[in-house]
Amino acid sequence: MSLELFLLLGAGLFAIGLYGALSQQSIVMLMMGLELMLNGITVAAAAFWYYVAPSNADGQVLIIVVITAMAVEMAVGFAVVTAIFRARDVDMTDMAADLKE
Amino acid sequence: MVTVALFWLFAVGALVSGFLVFRLNSMARVTFALLASFVFVAAEVVLLGLAYLGVVIVLMMVMEMVIMAVFMVMYMMNPAGLMPMAMEHNKTGAAAISVGTFVVLAVGIVLVDWPQRAGMPPPDPTVALGEALMGPHMLTMMTLGVALFATIVATVVLATHRGRYDRWGDDLRVVRADEPVCGGIGR
Numbered sequence: 001m002s003l004e005l006f007l008l009l010g011a012g013l014f015a016i017g018l019y020g021a022l023s024q025q026s027i028v029m030l031m032m033g034l035e036l037m038l039n040g041i042t043v044a045a046a047a048f049w050y051y052v053a054p055s056n057a058d059g060q061v062l063i064i065v066v067i068t069a070m071a072v073e074m075a076v077g078f079a080v081v082t083a084i085f086r087a088r089d090v091d092m093t094d095m096a097a098d099l100k101e
Numbered sequence: 102m103v104t105v106a107l108f109w110l111f112a113v114g115a116l117v118s119g120f121l122v123f124r125l126n127s128m129a130r131v132t133f134a135l136l137a138s139f140v141f142v143a144a145e146v147v148l149l150g151l152a153y154l155g156v157v158i159v160l161m162m163v164m165e166m167v168i169m170a171v172f173m174v175m176y177m178m179n180p181a182g183l184m185p186m187a188m189e190h191n192k193t194g195a196a197a198i199s200v201g202t203f204v205v206l207a208v209g210i211v212l213v214d215w216p217q218r219a220g221m222p223p224p225d226p227t228v229a230l231g232e233a234l235m236g237p238h239m240l241t242m243m244t245l246g247v248a249l250f251a252t253i254v255a256t257v258v259l260a261t262h263r264g265r266y267d268r269w270g271d272d273l274r275v276v277r278a279d280e281p282v283c284g285g286i287g288r
Contacts, residue, residue, distance in 0.1 A: 001108050007210040009112045009145070013138070015203035016119045023195035024123070025188045028173055032135055036119050039142050042158065043115075050149040055220025057233035061241055063146070063154050064234070067161060068245045072252045074165055078172050079259035091176045094190060 006047030013040030025092045027084075031077045038070050108148060115141035123189075128173035136166040153227040 013036055020033025042063055049059025081091060090096050118137035125131045139162035147155035189195075223229040234242045 001105055003215055004210050005108070005112075006145070006149075008207060009115065011203055011206035011210060012116050013119055013142070014206070015199040016116065016123070018202055019195050019199035020123045022198060023189045023192050025190055026177060028169070028176055029123070029131075029188065032122055032131070032169075035135065036122065036138065039115075039119070039139060043142055043145055046146045046149045046151055046154070049151070050222065051218055052216055053219050054150075054222040054226075057226070057229045057238070060151060060154060060226065060230040061233055061238045063151070064230075065241065065245065067154075067158065068249065071161065071165065072248060074169065075252050075256045076259070078168075079256035081172070081176060083259045085176065092188075 003047050003051035006051075007044055010040040010042075010044035010047070013037070013043065015040075025094055027077070027081050027091055027093055027096075030093060031074065034073055034077075035070055038066050038073070042066050104148060108145065111141045111144045111148070114138075115145070128177045129170055132166050132170040132173055135169075136162055139166070150222055151226055153230070 017033045017036030017038075017040065020036060021030055022033075024030045024033060045059050045062040045066060049057075049063075053059065084090050084096060088096075115138045118134045118141065121134040122131055122138070125134060140159055143155040143158035143162070146158060
């Protein structure tokens with residue numbers, strides 16, 4: 001095994017998540033894409049810790065930050081979905097396109 | 102040898118289950134496919150010697166995906182997947198962008214001259230993480246704590262059915278809420 005293999009795994013997960021984030025109409029499915037992208041970053045951070053600088057804990061701290069970002073993203077995402085669904089019966093990204101105006 | 106075999110097993114599992122997230126119809130299956138991807142990645146993290154973080158990822162993602170399954174069933178129009186339907190837009194463009202991103206990342210990963218390993222892993226990486234979070238990375242931990250607290254406040258404000266302006270209107274000088282039921286429901 002090598003750093004490159006782990007990074008390629010992370011890049012693959014990031015690319016799959018990016019496809020989901022760009023292509024899904026449902027806001028909940030879009031959030032799943034974002035979670036997969038963060039999943040890839042987790043692998044990359046762990047690999048960097050092990051193969052580049054295992055003597056300090058920076059890579060581990062980065063994983064903690066990514067895990068927290070996942071939790072925050074999910075909680076805020078569901079709250080936003082609940083709010084917009086309650087206000088306008090919208091749960092699809094296309095139906096909320098006028099929010100950008 | 103066993104470690105290499107496990108790496109490939111977990112890597113293929115993570116990628117395939119991640120891909121299935123956007124291919125399956127049933128919302129429950131989609132959620133558990135994402136959970137499987139997280140578990141495979143946690144196994145990779147354990148392979149790298151970070152047992153504590155791997156277990157944290159598994160525990161956290163199990164809870165997160167169970168909650169997500171509830172929201173999927175709540176909001177998806179076809180939660181059981183009995184009638185296959187596409188809920189995608191611009192699939193070709195999204196696929197082109199994601200494949201292009203992977204190619205760019207892969208080329209960078211292969212071509213970059215990564216630095217040599219500096220130092221050896223500590224005997225107990227969990228202790229090293231704890232000492233870092235309580236020492237040089239204390240600011241990171243404090244920031245995460247404040248961010249989580251702000252998330253709690255923001256989610257409650259967003260999800261509550263009746264916010265401040267529903268009760269009090271735009272007049273900020275009003276001292277008492279004009280409740281539709283005096284004293285609140287049930288009194």
